[in-house]
Amino acid sequence: MNLLDYEFLRKLLKERSGLDLSADKQYLVESRLLPLARKAGLPGIAELVQKLKNGANALTTEVVEAMTTNETFFFRDKIPFDHLRDTILPAMLQARANRKSLRIWCAASSTGQEPYSIAMCLKEKAQVLAGWRVEIVATDLSQEVLEKSKSGIYSQFEVQRGLPIQLLVKHFTQIGELWQINPDIRGMVQHRQLNLLQDFSHLGKFDVIFCRNVLIYFDQETKIAIFERLARQLEGDGVLLLGAAESVVGISDAFRPYPDRRGLYQPNPARALRANAGAMPLGLKVVAAR
């Protein structure tokens, strides 16, 4: 692939998905886009780039989808789901006892393993959640992965990565060599297409946001902007869960680490106070500053 074509693709991917490819990722681009080019009847990457330059919209979507990493598996890293069950849920059950509702957003949910893992966790707590309105909103940039997520159908390989065998037997139905998650769990998850680079205020406020293993692909500036907007979508006592290799520390003060729980963050109250102080009349601002 020549340098100009690579630069074109880097810029396109950054604009459309926020994906921040370093200068040495030509091999990755080639390995993912060459099959796509062949599928489109094109001999190579150069011809694919030419098509994209000519404004092939459907092909552009396919390129973005092929390049965005969809690596995921059930109960990935395990600990976040232990935190959900043992820390977040008990706190929310207490804090939301009056309104009896819980909204969870699974951002960049890929093929559904994460939102369905959350749903299975909540299903195990069905007794204490009886009478509650629970929403799990799964969003992803790619319509293709959302369709797979909606179907809830997984290969034998996929159901063996992270999913305890007891949960497979309990929540899945075997269809030949495939496994489909049962309708009661599927029905707990709503799917929506969403680009994290674009406005997501219409989703409303959430009590818990899973945004794991996606921000690592963004540059610093994009991360800061997304953290700011995520903080606005989270309730004051809500919890943000990031991936094992991700943190807000040193990037944004919109969140602060949750005490003694690695990977969990809460909106920064000092920040909210400053924002409120900024909105106050001048005289009151002085009082607030004291």
Next chain:
Amino acid sequence: MRTCLVVDDSSVIRKVARRILEGLDFQIVEAEDGEKALDICKRGLPDAVLLDWNMPVMDGYEFLGNLRRLPGGDQPKVVFCTTENDVAHIARALHAGANEYIMKPFDKDIVTAKFQEVGLI
């Protein structure tokens, strides 16, 4: 170092499993059927058993029942690893005391995930 008894009548499967599990820091003992595996367990219990279902002489299901009846036989974590990939077999294995279940074909990721699941890693 933890020990894992790999029980399978296929020498190829035993070799593949050995390579994966040695990479996960297990010391491996091999047996080609349930009876030989049971003899090994009577001499000393391993920490884990990776267990095929269909084998000559004594199959994996019968071996598991016998293992669980040995003194201390409830301790080893037993992970079935078999081509019997239907719910009925899985349910039967769990009922008999299996801790996890791998449906063949398998790879390193699956073995790692399953051994993590039962607290062996």
